[in-house]
Amino acid sequence: MPSNDVRILLQAAVPTAAVGAVAAVVSGVVVGGKGAIGAVVAAVLTILFMGIGLYVLQRTAKSLPHLFQMMGLMLYAAQILLLFIFLSLFRDTTLFHPKAFAITLIATTLAWIAAQTRAHMKAKILYVEPDSSGEKPEKSGHSS
Numbered sequence: 001m002p003s004n005d006v007r008i009l010l011q012a013a014v015p016t017a018a019v020g021a022v023a024a025v026v027s028g029v030v031v032g033g034k035g036a037i038g039a040v041v042a043a044v045l046t047i048l049f050m051g052i053g054l055y056v057l058q059r060t061a062k063s064l065p066h067l068f069q070m071m072g073l074m075l076y077a078a079q080i081l082l083l084f085i086f087l088s089l090f091r092d093t094t095l096f097h098p099k100a101f102a103i104t105l106i107a108t109t110l111a112w113i114a115a116q117t118r119a120h121m122k123a124k125i126l127y128v129e130p131d132s133s134g135e136k137p138e139k140s141g142h143s144s
Contacts, residue, residue, distance in 0.1 A: 004123055005058045011119035012054065012112050013047050019111040020046070020104060027100035038096030042104035045086065049079050050112045 020043020027035030053075050060071040083105075090096075 005055075008116065008119040008123060009051060009054055012116040013051060015115040016047055016050070016108050016112045017043065019043070020108050023100075023104040023107055027097065027104065031097045031100050034095070035097040035100035038098065038101035039104040041096055042101045043108045045083075046105060046108035046112060049082065050109070050116075053079055054116070 020039060023043065024036045024039035027039040031038075056075055057068070057072055061068050064071075
């Protein structure tokens with residue numbers, strides 16, 4: 001991954017992990033051990049899904065830029081489908097507290113989105129490749 005991509009990934013993952021850690025502590029105090037486990041599972045799931053999604057989108061933007069928007073929409077649909085499958089598999093679980101899981105999932109997702117937005121705003125990524133030849137382009141328009 002190029003350095004900009006890694007930087008954006010880290011600038012989104014670190015705040016999300018921090019929100020997940022705070023949620024795990026709060027859930028552990030309020031609900032007990034199962035609440036802390038639910039919060040940790042939600043935070044890991046968010047970082048995993050969003051991190052893979054960011055990686056796939058960055059690869060798509062570089063190799064197939066004309067498919068970027070469609071790939072983003074498909075990726076978010078796939079993430080929702082995977083989350084639905086995860087929730088279906090663990091619907092009746094006693095491994096973790098479902099409300100702590102749900103609240104942490106929402107909080108970490110919002111933290112990821114906010115942090116990724118901030119990282120993109122500060123990244124100063126060129127969207128046009130600068131001319132590296134150093135030659136001045138010929139005048140093609142009407143000169144007045």
